Amino acid sequence: MTIIVRIMKWILLAGVVFYLPLAWQFLRSDIRTSETATPVDAVLVFGALVRNETISPLHAQRLDTAMRLHKAGKAETIVVSNAMLAAQTMRDYLLDQGIDPAVIELDGRAEHTPDTCRNELGRDRTVAFVSQTFHLPRLAYQCRQHGMDGQLITASAPSDADLLTKLRVRTTRYTREAGLLWGAILRIYPE
Helix, strand or coil, rough: CHHHHHHHHHHHHHHHHHHHHHHHHHHHHEECCCCCCCCCEEEEEHHHHHHECCHHHHHHHHHHHHHHHHHHEEEEEEEECCHHHHHHHHHHHHHHHHCCCCHHECCCCCCCHHHHHHHHCCCCCEEEEEECCCHHHHHHHHHHHCCCCCCCECCCCCCCCHHHHHHHHHHHHHHHCCCCCCCCCCCCCCC
C-alpha cells in the first residue's frame, strides 16, 4: 500500500469521526417545518450576528418562521434571544412586520446558544426552537444538556443561489457546527 493511499484512508477516517456526532444528532432530532409544527406556548428564536442594527437574511428567516407560527396559532409568544442590542433589533424587526408588542418577549442575556435554554429554565410552558437546519442538532444537544427540550423548527428557506454557492455555504456551516458540537461534547464550548 502506498503512502498516499494510507494518508487518504487516515483523512477519510478523520472526516468520519469529525462528522459522526453531528450525523448522530441529526438522526435523533425530529426537525419540523412551520407547517408540520404542533402548537406550543412559546417559540424561542435563537439569535445570530446583528451588524449595524441590521437583521441578516439568515436571521430574518428565523424571525419570519416565528411569525408564521404565531399567525397560524401555533405559538402564543415569540421569544427573541440574543445579546441585548441584537435582541432589541430582533424585536424591532417583528414590530415592523406588524407583530403585537404584547406577543414579543425579550431575552437579552443570550451570548451563546445554550444561554437561550438556560434563560428559559424554570418556566412552565411548552416551547419550539427556531433556527436553520444546520444549527438545530447542536442546539438540541446543548439544550438537552441543560434539561430543556422542545420542538425543532427549521427556518431554512428556498434559495435562488447557484449550486456551487449552495455547496460552499452549506459545507462551511455544517463543518462549523460539527466542530462546535465536538466543543460542546468535550465541554470546551461555550464554557
